Amino acid sequence: MSLTRQEVAHLARLSRLALSDDELDHLVPQLDVILASVARVAEAGTKEQMAEVPPTSHAVPMTNVFRADVLRPCLPRDEVLAAAPAVEDGRFRVPRILEEEG
Amino acid sequence: MSTPGDGQLVGRNASDLAASIANGEVSAVEVTQAHLDRIAATDGELHAFLYVAAEEALACAGEVDAARSRGDALGPLAGVPLALKDIFATRGMPTTCGSKILEGWWPPYDATVVSRLKAAGIVVLGKTNMDEFAMGSSTENSAFGPTCNPWDISRIPGGSSGGSAAAVAAEQAPLAVGTDTGGSIRQPAAVCGIVGVKPTYGGVSRYGLVAFSSSLDQGGPFARTVLDAALLHEAIAGYDPCDSTSIAGFAAPVALAAARRDVSGMRVGVVRELGGAGYEPEVEARFREAVAVLEELGAQVSEVSCPAFGFALPAYYLIAPSECSSNLARFDAMRFGLRVGGDHGEGASDVMSRTRGAGFGAEVKRRIMIGTYALSSGYYDAYYGQAQKVRTLISRDFSAAFEKVDVLLSPTTPTVAFPLGERVDDPTAMYATDLATVPANLAGVPALSMPCGLANGLPVGLQIMAPALADERMYRVAGALEAELDTRRGGPLRSGYEPGAGVPAS
Amino acid sequence: MTAPSTAAVPGDRVRTDYEPVIGLETHVELGTVSKMFCGCPTEFGAEPNTQVCPVCLGLPGALPVVNEAAIALTVRIGLALNCEIAPWCRFARKNYFYPDMPKNFQISQYDEPLCVGGYLDVEVGGEVYRVGITRVHMEEDTGKSLHVGGGDGRIHGATHSLLDYNRAGVPLVEIVTEPDIRSAEVAGAYVTELRELLRALGVSEVRMEQGQLRCDANVSLRPRGTEKFGTRTESKNLNSIRSVERAITYEIGRQAEVLDGGGRIVQETRHFDEARGVTQAGRTKEEATDYRYFPEPDLLPVALERSYIEAIRDALPELPAARRTRLSEQFGFSPLELEQMVGAGVLDLVEDTIAAGAAPDSARAWWLNELARLAAERGSTPAELPLTGVALARVIQLVAQGFLTNALARQVLAGVINREGSPEEVMKARGLAVVEDADALSAACEQAIAGAPDIAQKVRDGKVAAVGPLVGAVMKAMRGSADPAKVRAALLENLGAE
Ligand SMILES: [Mg+2]
Ligand SMILES: [Zn+2]
DSSP: OOOOHHHHHHHHHHTTOOOOHHHHHHHHHHHHHHHHHHGGGGGGSOHHHHHTOOOOSOSSOOOOOEEOSOOOOOOOHHHHHHTOSOEETTEEEEEOOOSOOO | OOOTTSTTOTTSOHHHHHHHHHTTSSOHHHHHHHHHHHHHHHHHHHOOEEEEOHHHHHHHHHHHHHHHHHTOOOOTTTTOEEEEETTBOOTTSOOOTTOGGGTTOOOSSOOHHHHHHHHTTOEEEEEEOOSGGGOOSSSTTOTTOOOOBTTBTTBOOOSSSHHHHHHHHTTSOSEEEEEOSSSTTHHHHHHHTSEEEEOOTTSBOOTTBOOSSTTTOOEEEEESSHHHHHHHHHHHBSOOTTOTTSOTTOOOOHHHHHTTOOOTTOEEEEETTSSSTTSOHHHHHHHHHHHHHHHHTTOEEEEEOOGGGGGHHHHHHHHHHHHHHHHGGGOSSSSSSOOOOOTTSOOHHHHHHHHHHHHSOHHHHHHHHHHHHHHSTTTTIIIIIHHHHHHHHHHHHHHHHHHHOSEEEEESSSSSOOBTTSSTTOHHHHHHTTTTTHHHHHHTOOEEEEEEEEETTEEEEEEEEOOTTOHHHHHHHHHHHHHHHHHHHTSOOOOOOOTTOOSOOO | OOOSOOSSOTTOOSOSSEEEEEEEEEEEEOOOSBOSSSSOBOOTTOOTTSSOOTTTTTOTTOOOOEEHHHHHHHHHHHHHTTOEEOSSBOOEEEEOOOTTSTTSEEEEOOSSOSEEEEEEEEEETTEEEEEEEEEEEEEEOOOEEEEESSSTTOSTTOSEEEEEOTTTTOEEEEEEEOSOBOSHHHHHHHHHHHHHHHHHHTSOOOOGGGTSEEEEEEEEEEETTOOSOOOOEEEEEEOSHHHHHHHHHHHHHHHHHHHHTTOOOOOEEEEEETTTTEEEEEEETTTOOOOOOEEOTTSOOBOOOHHHHHHHHHTOOOOHHHHHHHHHHHHOOOHHHHHHHHHHTOHHHHHHHHHTTOOHHHHHHHIIIIIHHHHHHTTSOGGGSSOOHHHHHHHHHHHHTTSSOHHHHHHHHHHHHTTOOSHHHHHHHHTOSOOOOHHHHHHHHHHHHHHOHHHHHHHHTTOGGGGHHHHHHHHHHTTTOSOHHHHHHHHHHHTTOO
16 A cells, blocks of 8 residues: 555645645655555554454553542642743733644 | 862762762762763753753752751762753742743742652752653754753763753763653663663652653652662652552562672563664674673563564554643643633633644644544544554563563664754654664563663663562662673773763764 | 333324334433542532533543542433343543543443443323433533523623633533423323432432433334334434423424425434523434544443442432332322422422321421422422421411411411421411401401492392301401301391301
């Protein structure tokens, strides 16, 4: 399989990455090569063999790691907002939201 | 070696310095100042640091001196300076992760590793350069320019923790902390001729470590000796309730093991799949010589096969980008960091895209897009899902191997340091650098790299891998091998770096 | 889970040709002290961005740790909804970009929820409907956006938005039903019953006006008598029971109209406009985000011990349905009366009052009428009134013994609620007691008769039922301090009409 320019542009949109045409020109063949090389995972075993293999999401086999329902200090608001690109009325000021919620 | 005016303080090991500080031969402030001077003299050329916190470092050293004069008990590394990878959140210092998107961000909190360093009286000199968000193997992906290898400034220092490794190799600091997601501590340690360790996953808290790939990232020590690395390992490791993956009740006695210098009867396995095609003959030669030394020291050497390791690299380059595509979503221009546009009625979504387009470098974009692709419905099973299964196979290979041997050995990297610029625009060639290091991350087992000689005048690293929770085993092997190699060589392996000297002959 | 009762859909007055198929997804904020993954408070109404930390702000490097109480409360809900508790489950990341979500992913659960396969029985018009519960899972809430410049805080036309992350990371459970519901009325009854259940469990205060319970309604139509589901729409963020019913009713009507006109339903999200009572098209399925779910690597699997689950089961309180059955058996309340008491939030109070010795019907009547009115006047709920079941029972007893009339009792209760003291203290201080002064009574009777000679004549002529206005006049003259029965008797005696 190979990645088309259109697919790469779609991936960029999904990833919220504005790319120039030059960048796209450059990225399409690179991503294609990368994808071809990582697609080798398919050769790790036959379908039947791999069907028996459970996926590993955590290297450490632990379960039930919880914290008690107790309060911990919050950050002071001036520190919360100190790094914000824009602030208004104690809130983060962001550009207008045009899309609907997830 | 010495630099004028350093009073013989730079170039000394951390354990030596700590002892001198503890018994009053030298003050922590003097030690810190000497290293700050060394940084000032060398970093224009090397560019290991992104930020030097001279004032804070001297203040911290002053506190150690005051504590000593009060007669307070000092930790085993109190007063020793350290270079910190710019991926750890620090109060009072910026944290950029080598990225434009975070330029100028001063975190309102300290990473747990940073809190532990402070508690141990270790003096943080500043923040070191790195590949952007730890994605890379050469530090060339830093938005703020590359770091040079002190052995040859025309070559890469490895990555992503290249700044930390170069700082230690160039004697700007006796210690450094880095992070290792697929070899980002071990590979730079190898090509800079120092010791670097990726502890058992869960051994060192990830709280405050800006996540690249959460299930693989692990902080760890750099030092010029195995014992120093072990002392630093003990200072930063330990259970942290703020990191769910932190292991409770686990403290590997690594310093003891490093000082033991005895491998008789230990079973060491050479991994068949981590050698041969793609590995430089000179690198393999140094590796085999080091294995022979271990055998002479009484270790039982055998060859072990781990067939799934052949799929570790593609599995890694699916899992890490997938997790990164999600982890890096928070860099969106809304709450902190760079914001591009938004003043002329563009929507938030546009501003996010423009900011991310401008703020992230090429490699970060590539990985985010590959990860987005691998997690998409319709592709998940073939890519991410399959990679997670390969991960299981790799863990099984490790388990089977550790039934037969106590530790596994391989060259750390297939080649010595390559020239700056050589692989920048060839992602898959860059990825191949991680051939031998990624299996340990995928399985969560600890792995260490130590120098085992030179190939064409450049350092070669030996990798020692141990079962999860058995970090001390690799320190035991490394401590014994280091002592023997130093004896035979007549001293430790040193870069001999002098500013402005160009490429040193060795 | 299949629905045993889908026949005879009540409340469906829209069409006879189509059968609505409805499923609900309900988000409920859990009543924990701290957030889902950090130690920030969950309390409502704080100054913006004062209840946040690196974790819930999604700052680089911060990591989540699961709140154990949220797990326990979710298990409690799952057990009360007759679910299986998964022996092993995981959190997953739901990836999408939105400014109110600090990490641009929500930690949720995907294909491995904590609770699966339960049901909730809902009663409407004396008939029981079983609504299957597909799953109950845990997730985190988002921050709140304030849209500026568009008027009315609306998103359309806004110039920019302001974000407050105090709610970000507050624990939520999402309760998903099977598509078992067949009418807006049953949907409303389901949400009402669910709210009652959650309150009884003590897992949430379920203040809908604070957004503690929000529903998404999946609605489709199919020709009656057919099996295959039609294309569905999802009406989002319905935050009152009335909105749930109105949005579904509107959607049923709209879809029926589209289908009648030969059109096709588009699979899309829809937004309910409270003011206009209509739903409006949102995003279509084609535009839907691919959430790229994957197991949350920062959290470990949850694998609860059997004993842990059973301990929670053993500690479950009496659930609303069982309680209603008991109350109707014990006190003879009808389903309608129970529904009224549940709706008014006075069931606990009525039960307390009965326990203190009051007759069930008196207790019910006082709480539902006079006290509900007094509470409303004060802008509070009946439960918030400073009145105990014991005090009300005492007042009811004084009425029964003839020491108070209903009118006097109302004044006594007003005094108690005004914190003037116990019923007896209020009576003494305000001089409230049934007047036993026979002279005063007969004088008032004379006056009333003189004031309405024609009515008096009718009564003398044998029309005893006409005496009412005279009784009223006497009661008014004596400012309620007489026993109406005695007044009536005195009047009739005076008029010789016994
Ligand atoms: Mg949800
Ligand atoms: Zn928080």
